[in-house]
Amino acid sequence: MLIALETLIGGLMLGALYALFGLGLSLSLGVMRMINIAHGDLIVLGAYLCSVVMQMFGIGPFLSLMLVVPLMFVIGMLLQSLLLNRVVGQGTLSPLLLTFGLSIVLQNFLQETFSADTRSLQAGDIALRGFDLGGVSIGLLPLLSTVVSVIIFAGTSWLINGSHLGRQARAVADDPATARLVGVDDRNFYALITGFILAVIAMAAVLYGIRTPFAPTSGPERLLYSFEAVVLGGLGNIWGTFIGGVVIGVAQLFGAKISSGLGPFFGHLVFLVALLARPEGLFRRIQR
Amino acid sequence: MSDTPTIMPAAPNVLRTAMLPLTMALIGCAVLVALPWYASFATQRLLVEGFTVFAIAMAWNLLAGYGGLVVVGHQMFVGVGAYALFASSNWLGLNPWLCLPVAALVSALFSLISSVPMFRLSGAHFAVGTWVLAEMLHILTLNTSWLGAGAGMPLEALGDFDRWTRNAGVYWAALAVGLGALAIATTVLHGPLGLALMSVRDNEAAALASGVSVRRAKLSLWLISGTMTGLAGAVSYMNTLQVTPDATFSLNWTAIAIFTAVLGGIGTLEGPLVGTVLYFLLREVFADYGAWYLIGLGMLAIATMVVAPGGAWSLIARRWPIDLLGVRRSMPPL
Incomplete structure (x- = not known):
């Protein structure tokens, strides 16, 4: 029973990270109606950039974000205005194939630059520390990522639903031509x-x-987990993506308990079964 | 009906113009069939790759270019076909060539079953959904000991044949798959299914309103393409003698199919043909550059999508108005 509880909590915290992976995909699908196949490769690119900045300045991973976040922001703007804007709004095929090509370019570029070896970001003892809560051990790092994920989701949800920027986003998502008319x-x-x-x-x-x-x-x-979180949650539903990510995370950890190699398989299975039952996602888009 | 007689005098002429391409096609086939007697093993193996890649790209192109079914998990058909061939031949100790129909049958069955969950999705969701399914099969084969788990399986029965017979036999199977893919694609697009598909592609609502069963048309196409890809995958792995989950269910298969179709021209019959030739030309010249070659390939695909979304064939067809396989339809004269 205790093991089940521990797996559940571990799954929830892993799922919060998957949800954070999915948030960006949810926005590009929801606002621009395009899927970015290179989404997962961009996550890996971000991790490599952190690793480079950490080495260059001898700082920790969280401090490296001071440089990596603005850098990724600029890369994103350039990517969209130079490349993706050429195919956005052209249906499914063009954006999908373009970003598929981008994914292959990114993967091989990373391989050429950083070799095929795996690496990880060293965060000191925060990655190892944990505490005991009524017999259930909880890692500090997973807890921290859950908190960060919830904060970012709350912030994005406020941006979309409460701010002027969000009103523009919803207007463009509903009808780009009319949005253009009103400026x-x-x-x-x-x-x-x-x-x-x-x-x-x-x-x-x-x-x-x-x-x-x-x-x-x-x-x-990473792309597949992100995608599953988005589709499970229902398109255009920010918090739905969060729940979707959590479902995938929990399914994976319970699956890994059944057979260690089958964790991701059970995540995929739960995704397919849930989709068979509810093709529009667990949560329908909120009708305004 | 009144213009029928006017055609009659022209008939011998029509016959003569139809004879020429037919004769050339027959000579071409004879040259290809006789190839093992005059070409090296290396040439044969390269052509096996060429024919199977062509068939796989053609199947992907039929789905994406004519059915609006963009598949990212296309490697699942390759894997199912190849594993079906290896497993049935190894377990029953049968001649692998006799097991090719088994591979086709299993692929068809798999297509039928997989259509149930996949067809509940559409657009980008369908595209990535097929990838999820392919990834599930990948993980399953990795963890299935009676399929050899991570190490995969060799095709044991091929060891009974001498080198010439083995190479020639695989070559002929690949030739049949390649020509078969072309023939099937042409036949399908000439027939009622092709008309239905093109009407769906151009305007799904209008097609539905004119009585086209969209679902049945897409399902037929899914079955045809899945079987075609499975069979091509099986023959392709007869060439390499070993299936492994990582290679057989690799996204690379989809990448090659997409690259070939995009470069040649999506939604045309000639596209995959031109694309396959271009792909192998580029590979033979640049493959030594490793990752840079793949970066270049990806960039070329991106550039094609941006500059000439119709691919190389659209550039050729714009310059010279030819319709090699005659599947374009024009309005009947009023």
């Missing part, structure tokens, strides 16, 4: 959104890099 430059706005997405990715990447060793080819798996 929202959708192309510039998309660049801003992708910048924001990559900034979130940078924060997810640092938590991921401390927790798990990563390699240039780790990206696609």
